[in-house]
Amino acid sequence: MDTARKRSTAAPDPSDDELVALAPAVAPREVFHRFWPWVRQDRRWLLLGTALLALGAASEVVTVWLFKDLIDQVLVPRRFAAFWEIAGGMAAVAALTGLLTFLGNYTATWIAERFMLRLRTACVAHLHTLPPDTLRTRWHGDVLARLTSDIARIEAFVASGVIDVATALISLVFFAGAAFFLSWQLALAVFAMSPVFWLSARHFGGRVQRLSREARRRDGRVTAVLEESLANASVAHAYNQQRREVDRVRGEGEALLRAELATARVANLYPALLDVAEVLGGLVVVGLGAFELSRGALTVGGLLAFAAFLTQLFGPIQQLSGLATVFGAASAGAERVIDLTQLRSPVHERPGAPDLRAVRGELSCTGVRASYATGDGRPVLRDVTLRVAPGEVLAVTGPSGAGKSTLAKLLVRFMDPDAGTVCLDGVDLRDTTLASIRQAVTLLPQASQLFSASIRDNIAYGRPDATDDEIVQAARDADAHDFISALPHGYQSVLGENGLQLSGGQTRRLTIARAFLRGTPVLILDEPTAGLDRAAALRVVAPLRRLMSGRTTVLITHDAGLAGQADAVYVLGADGAPVAGNRQRRSTGCPVSRGP
Numbered sequence: 001m002d003t004a005r006k007r008s009t010a011a012p013d014p015s016d017d018e019l020v021a022l023a024p025a026v027a028p029r030e031v032f033h034r035f036w037p038w039v040r041q042d043r044r045w046l047l048l049g050t051a052l053l054a055l056g057a058a059s060e061v062v063t064v065w066l067f068k069d070l071i072d073q074v075l076v077p078r079r080f081a082a083f084w085e086i087a088g089g090m091a092a093v094a095a096l097t098g099l100l101t102f103l104g105n106y107t108a109t110w111i112a113e114r115f116m117l118r119l120r121t122a123c124v125a126h127l128h129t130l131p132p133d134t135l136r137t138r139w140h141g142d143v144l145a146r147l148t149s150d151i152a153r154i155e156a157f158v159a160s161g162v163i164d165v166a167t168a169l170i171s172l173v174f175f176a177g178a179a180f181f182l183s184w185q186l187a188l189a190v191f192a193m194s195p196v197f198w199l200s201a202r203h204f205g206g207r208v209q210r211l212s213r214e215a216r217r218r219d220g221r222v223t224a225v226l227e228e229s230l231a232n233a234s235v236a237h238a239y240n241q242q243r244r245e246v247d248r249v250r251g252e253g254e255a256l257l258r259a260e261l262a263t264a265r266v267a268n269l270y271p272a273l274l275d276v277a278e279v280l281g282g283l284v285v286v287g288l289g290a291f292e293l294s295r296g297a298l299t300v301g302g303l304l305a306f307a308a309f310l311t312q313l314f315g316p317i318q319q320l321s322g323l324a325t326v327f328g329a330a331s332a333g334a335e336r337v338i339d340l341t342q343l344r345s346p347v348h349e350r351p352g353a354p355d356l357r358a359v360r361g362e363l364s365c366t367g368v369r370a371s372y373a374t375g376d377g378r379p380v381l382r383d384v385t386l387r388v389a390p391g392e393v394l395a396v397t398g399p400s401g402a403g404k405s406t407l408a409k410l411l412v413r414f415m416d417p418d419a420g421t422v423c424l425d426g427v428d429l430r431d432t433t434l435a436s437i438r439q440a441v442t443l444l445p446q447a448s449q450l451f452s453a454s455i456r457d458n459i460a461y462g463r464p465d466a467t468d469d470e471i472v473q474a475a476r477d478a479d480a481h482d483f484i485s486a487l488p489h490g491y492q493s494v495l496g497e498n499g500l501q502l503s504g505g506q507t508r509r510l511t512i513a514r515a516f517l518r519g520t521p522v523l524i525l526d527e528p529t530a531g532l533d534r535a536a537a538l539r540v541v542a543p544l545r546r547l548m549s550g551r552t553t554v555l556i557t558h559d560a561g562l563a564g565q566a567d568a569v570y571v572l573g574a575d576g577a578p579v580a581g582n583r584q585r586r587s588t589g590c591p592v593s594r595g596p
Helices: 003-009 014-019 028-035 043-075 080-127 140-158 160-182 184-191 194-231 233-238 242-294 300-321 323-341 404-411 434-440 455-462 468-477 481-486 504-518 534-548
Strands: 363-370 381-388 393-397 419-424 441-444 522-526 552-556 568-571
Touching: 028 140, 028 323, 043 080, 043 160, 043 300, 080 140, 080 160, 080 323, 140 160, 140 194, 140 323, 160 184, 160 300, 160 323, 194 233, 194 242, 194 323, 233 242, 363 404, 381 393, 381 404, 381 419, 381 552, 393 404, 404 441, 404 522, 404 552, 434 441, 441 504, 455 468, 455 504, 468 481, 468 504, 468 534, 504 534, 522 534
Parallel strands: 393 552, 393 568, 441 522, 522 552
Antiparallel strands: 363 381, 363 419
């Protein structure tokens, strides 16, 4: 076995485990309390679904009772004349049972799917309130597993579980009542075995929960490794490490296999023991029933009906006892979903903060110091003071790691400074709404990000209501119209993920067209020519000039030629502090004071 293979099958690195570590255990009661609000609005439908399934169970009781009459009034006395009436009743009740069960199950599925839709949407909405860097320390595949399979397991407890429990309890009452009515002696003998079910549920429930937690964790790792491996396929091919990636997936898959099999051993042993208990209960019924028959206290039809009731009775009992597995899986899923919902943004909008109005585009930073909470605490930016007048272009340069991209994040308020102020038109960004900041400022990040959608939709992403003429004009301004028109479907051409069918320069020009269409007064360009060859970089210079014209622009770049297009240059040192000799207008700070 080669080295790569050995590494893949070894124990996972602790650092990797931390990415999908187990969250604190969540009790079933807490799961229900936290996630019931997403079901509450459908509680009337929940009652309807439960009622339909309960009526279906009641119809089954009637069917069994008619079966008893069929034995006692037709088969035993050999009176065929009574067959048609009883058979017609059984057929009608069977049809009614089927209809009620169908409607009940359909309603339950409708409620379940609506629950998952609402909860998943709420989780995604919460994640979109967080700055883009928040999930950088987590595997995206694991996050996706939490938003899909983990939410499905919560639903099985909170929504479907409620219907299952209610239906099982009602069915239990119906079948137990019918059994007692037929023969209370046989019914008491059967119910004497109920402690077996209770003790089994108590013993297996905790073990299933612990094993389910590990299985959910491993499932998240598999999804994460798959997502990362496929996303980095080009690197694996370039470095001839395809086998290593396959082995990584196999290693995580084997770990998941072991966790799932451990869960399956316990989860399947439990119903197997219940089946044994059910057989023993059936033997008790046959033995006692034969005795009752011998002394004339029970008819043949009554005994067979009781056996049928017993079979129906064990179904709800097993269903209730089997909820231990559902509880365990839901608890394991809930702790992972709750972990996501407890993430909090370090950027807070002040209650009652006003919107920015009629933005002119004056940007200023005064004594700004910034650092990252996930780092070592050392400032990335130190004592940054600058001012960009409306319509001016400021180029920010410096070595890699000097904090240039951090400055861009501060200007769009993806993060807040530890000290100092960042102002737009003299207003501290912390004293206005995030929506109005993003409405006034356009950020073109270093990576040209496109969606798996048409070119038209990608350009119009910031202005979905834009007309076709406006979109075409934006593409012309970005020098993108010609290559778009040359595509088989033009503006309706659907791009692959991140625009894989386009060159780097074409992708960049599409993002420039997007910025043209949005037309904000302030523009932040983060390395707009990075990753492009010289010819492609030259092709985007002219569109960039047009884009910057008349807009307040902070141009972050290593390209000396592009920096030469700016009105002023601001240089950051390796320690994140401005270098000596920067000739910037001294910022006068924010005249508007911060609120509480």
